[in-house]
Structures are given as structure tokens and as C-alpha cells.
Amino acid sequence: MDIVTSGVASPDFKTQAEIAEIIKVPERTLEDWRLNHVGPPYMKLGRHVRYDLLEVVAWARDQRHA
Incomplete structure (x- = not known):
């Protein structure tokens, strides 16, 4: 269960x-993205190093191309 503070999870x-498992990329790719300031x-x-799952999901959705 999430801890709730002031009504926000x-x-x-x-x-x-x-995160590498969730977005299906090698861990090394995440490291490279961090070094180049282009990843989540x-x-x-x-x-x-920690990632907020909701921020990673939002970042991934922004990567969509038409």
C-alpha cells in the first residue's frame, strides 16, 4: 500500500x-542516457540512482513518434 501524504500518493x-526491465532496454543503455542527459x-x-516510475512512464510516452 502506498503512503499517502496530503492526499498525494x-x-x-x-x-x-x-526500469531497464520495465522499458525493455539494457541497463547499459540507461547509463549511457544518463551520461548524455537524454533518458528518463x-x-x-x-x-x-533511482527513477520515479510515473516520471519514466510520462517520459516514455513523450518519446512517441507519429
Whole structure:
């Protein structure tokens, strides 16, 4: 169950491995995207990289081409 604060659900943070599996790309691709500032939004929590699942989904939808 999500923790709810002020009526807003908490973010669902995922690891690089989890996001790679969800969007079906190699982990190395996510690393390259981070280095080139072109991939989904991420955050660093100390030395740990985390992705907010809702932000990754929104980013992926923006990548659609007609």
C-alpha cells in the first residue's frame, strides 16, 4: 500500500535494473542516457540512482513518434 501524504500518493522509486526491465532496454543503455542527459528523469540518493516510475512512464510516452 502506498503512503499517502496530503492526499498525494508517494512516488514509486525503482532501481536501474527494474526500469531497464520495465522499458525493455539494457541497463547499459540507461547509463549511457544518463551520461548524455537524454533518458528518463532520475535522481541520485547518495550514490544510488533511482527513477520515479510515473516520471519514466510520462517520459516514455513523450518519446512517441507519429
